[in-house]
Amino acid sequence: xxxxxxxxxxxxxxxxxxxxxxxxxxxxxxxxxxxxxxxxxxxxxxxxxxxxxxxxxxxxxxxxxxxxxxxxxxxxxxxxxxxxxxxxxxxxxxxxxxxxxxxxxxxxxxxxxxxxxxxxxxxxxxxxxxxxxxxxxxxxxxxxxxxxxxxxxxxxxxxxxxxxxxxxxxxxxxxxxxxxxxxxxx
Amino acid sequence: xxxxxxxxxxxxxxxxxxxxxxxxxxxxxxxxxxxxxxxxxxxxxxxxxxxxxxxxxxxxxxxxxxxxxxxxxxxxxxxxxxxxxxxxxxxxxxxxxxxxxxxxxxxxxxxxxxxxxxxxxxxxxxxxxxxxxxxxxxxxxxxxxxxxxxxxxxxxxxxxxxxxxxxxxxxxxxxxxxxxxxxxxxxxxxxxxxxxxxxxxxxxxxxxxxxxxxxxxxxxxxxxxxxxxxxxxxxxxx
Ligand code: SF4
Ligand code: FES
Numbered sequence: 001x002x003x004x005x006x007x008x009x010x011x012x013x014x015x016x017x018x019x020x021x022x023x024x025x026x027x028x029x030x031x032x033x034x035x036x037x038x039x040x041x042x043x044x045x046x047x048x049x050x051x052x053x054x055x056x057x058x059x060x061x062x063x064x065x066x067x068x069x070x071x072x073x074x075x076x077x078x079x080x081x082x083x084x085x086x087x088x089x090x091x092x093x094x095x096x097x098x099x100x101x102x103x104x105x106x107x108x109x110x111x112x113x114x115x116x117x118x119x120x121x122x123x124x125x126x127x128x129x130x131x132x133x134x135x136x137x138x139x140x141x142x143x144x145x146x147x148x149x150x151x152x153x154x155x156x157x158x159x160x161x162x163x164x165x166x167x168x169x170x171x172x173x174x175x176x177x178x179x180x181x182x183x184x185x186x
Numbered sequence: 187x188x189x190x191x192x193x194x195x196x197x198x199x200x201x202x203x204x205x206x207x208x209x210x211x212x213x214x215x216x217x218x219x220x221x222x223x224x225x226x227x228x229x230x231x232x233x234x235x236x237x238x239x240x241x242x243x244x245x246x247x248x249x250x251x252x253x254x255x256x257x258x259x260x261x262x263x264x265x266x267x268x269x270x271x272x273x274x275x276x277x278x279x280x281x282x283x284x285x286x287x288x289x290x291x292x293x294x295x296x297x298x299x300x301x302x303x304x305x306x307x308x309x310x311x312x313x314x315x316x317x318x319x320x321x322x323x324x325x326x327x328x329x330x331x332x333x334x335x336x337x338x339x340x341x342x343x344x345x346x347x348x349x350x351x352x353x354x355x356x357x358x359x360x361x362x363x364x365x366x367x368x369x370x371x372x373x374x375x376x377x378x379x380x381x382x383x384x385x386x387x388x389x390x391x392x393x394x395x396x397x398x399x400x401x402x403x404x405x406x407x408x409x410x411x412x413x414x415x416x417x418x419x420x421x422x423x424x
Contacts, residue, residue, distance in 0.1 A: 086286050089307040090278075091314070093286065098314040142312055152306035156286030180411060183301055185285035186292065186402070 005054035005171060008078060009041040012067040013094040013140050014060025017157040018085035019043065022057070024160035032164075035171050040077075049077040055170060056081045057163075058149070061091045062141040066134035075147040080170060082151040085158045086185060088143045092156065095140040102136050151176055154185050193257035195239075208248035208259055209237060216422070218413035219261050220270055220302065222277075222295055223336035224249040225385050229345060231337050235273050236299060240266055267303065274299045275308035280359075282317060282331035283388075289397035290389030292405025296334055297388075298412035315359065322370035325378040325394050333363050333390040343382035351376045352391075363390070 011019055019042060025032065038044045039053050056078030062071060074081060086092040097105050106127045107113065110120055143149055151170075153162050162182040169176045189204040195217055202211030207230060212219045223234040232250040239248045240260035248259070260266055277296060285291045317330035335354065340363075344350040351374040355364035367373035376382065378393055386392070402408065415421040 083307070090283075090312060093284070095282075095312075095314065096284070099282075099316045139314060142307070144307070145311060154306055178304070178306070180301065181409060183304060183306060185283075185297060185300075186288075 004035065004037045006039040006051065007036045007041070007055045007057065007167070008039040008049065008053045008074065009043060009057040010059065010070055010074065011042060012058070012060035012070060012088075012143075013063035014085060014087040014092070016042075016059070018057075018059035018088075018163075021085075021155075021157040021160050022163055025164045026160070028164055032167070035168070049073065051077075053078045054080065055167065057084050058082065058088050058143050059084050060087045061094055062137065062143055062146045063094055064134035064136050068137075068146060071143060071147045080150045081143075081147065082153060082166065082170075083143050083149045084153050084163060086154055086156045089152045089154050090142050091140045095142075098139045102138060105136075153178075154183060156186055159184065191253050191255050193253050193255070193259060195259045195261050196263065202253045204253075206253050208239060208241070208246075208251050208253055208257075211253050212248065212259075212261070213416065216416060216419045217261065218416040219248045220267075220299055220413060221249055222299060222334060222387055223338065225338050225341075225387075227346070227381070228338060228341040228385065231341060234277070234334065234336055236270055238266065238269055238273070245269065270299075271303040271305060272309075274303060275305055275310055277334050278305075278308045279310045279312045280315065281333065282314060284331070288332065288389045289392060290332070292400070292402060292408055294389060294407075295387035295412060298407040301407060302411040302413065313359075317362065320365065320371050321394075322372035323374075323376060323394075324372070326371060326376055326380075326383055326391065327394055328363065328365075328371060328391055329389060330362055331390075332388045334388055335361055335363070336387060338385040338387065339363065339382040339391050342385045343376070343380065346381040349375050349380070349382075351380075352382060 040046050040049045056074040058081060062068060083089045087094060110122055110127050112122050112125050151166060153166055155162060159182060162178060166176045191202050191204050193200050195212060200211055200215050209219055209224055219237050221237040223231050224237060230250045232247045235247060237248040238245050241251060242258055285297055319329050321327040340352045343352050351366050352363055354361055356362050365371045365374050383391055383393060
């Protein structure tokens with residue numbers, strides 16, 4: 001049997017809701033497994049690409065240097081990249097920080113000066129700075145601001161039917177045509 | 187007695203009255219011309235350009251352009267709709283339109299236009315402008331992130347409510363809606379039942395405590411594209 005095309009997925013500055021939406025295709029997931037193999041993805045916990053992929057599904061915007069690397073890695077390994085969900089296509093909720101400086105955001109979350117961080121016990125007023133932690137970018141960027149994206153599936157999350165119909169169309173060489181009810185931004 | 191004028195819209199013969207705009211003549215003939223700043227109860231303004239048609243081959247805004255005999259209007263064609271689609275996409279990147287938590291989602295005319303034109307994401311880079319919220323009023327609030335500068339509220343407040351509580355301030359990318367009080371909308375005579383508050387096409391000038399009232403699936407544009415009521419004549423029967 002010919003090898004099945006591979007699909008990779010990742011969640012960056014998102015909430016994993018769009019991955020939940022992928023799983024929300026219900027019993028069609030069995031058909032999906034007939035159609036494809038999953039490569040790098042939090043679904044099977046494969047951490048690195050094992051080869052060329054037909055489709056990469058991107059959840060979440062690009063908020064730190066690790067996300068930039070992930071996006072470049074996906075562009076390199078995937079024939080087609082699909083931005084899934086509003087965070088990927090327009091930044092989404094994380095992009096609400098785009099009108100403040102990174103310092104303001106971190107102070108709000110961690111600083112005890114002026115009692116800003118409400119839930120953090122942080123008497124030494126330390127902003128997390130371990131070298132292992134990805135560095136935040138100045139803004140949260142829609143993924144198409146960072147690498148070329150081939151298809152966009154909006155929605156918060158992108159509806160399961162939208163993801164399913166687009167994936168099947170791409171894998172069977174049909175045009176991706178979404179009906180009125182499947183293009184929704186909420 | 188009013189004088190009749192005949193013109194064509196997409197090759198179809200239309201009769202209108204002298205002095206009418208293309209928009210009004212089209213509406214009277216159940217023809218939908220996509221629009222955003224236009225509101226049937228308010229004077230034409232012509233700011234959003236969404237109603238752009240080719241009039242005798244030239245782009246013009248239907249909501250401000252008067253009809254004349256023999257005029258040929260191109261409205262529902264690929265070329266014209268593609269121009270409109272680009273305008274709508276520009277409106278999205280020029281503001282901060284967080285549809286996922288906006289109370290107006292599903293009933294928003296900007297979002298509905300994007301749905302009608304099949305926008306999956308704007309082709310232009312997002313600007314992420316900094317815009318201010320004014321929630322000082324007990325019953326009304328302004329979220330300028332969502333404002334499309336249509337001036338409906340300005341026109342309604344001035345011409346219908348007789349208050350002139352809103353106007354634009356700033357120029358170019360800094361243009362924004364401002365209120366007629368130094369320290370917030372609460373110091374203006376704006377009331378919850380003002381026409382100005384009812385006409386905002388987006389979620390910018392909103393009544394408080396009304397959010398998410400209509401469940402998803404029952405909202406205005408959940409199933410039918412904006413303009414369907416005009417195209418089917420349903421808007422007149424109401
Ligand atoms: S607040 Fe609403 S009605 Fe007023 S200009 Fe902005 S979008 Fe138009
Ligand atoms: S509806 Fe005509 S310019 Fe806005």
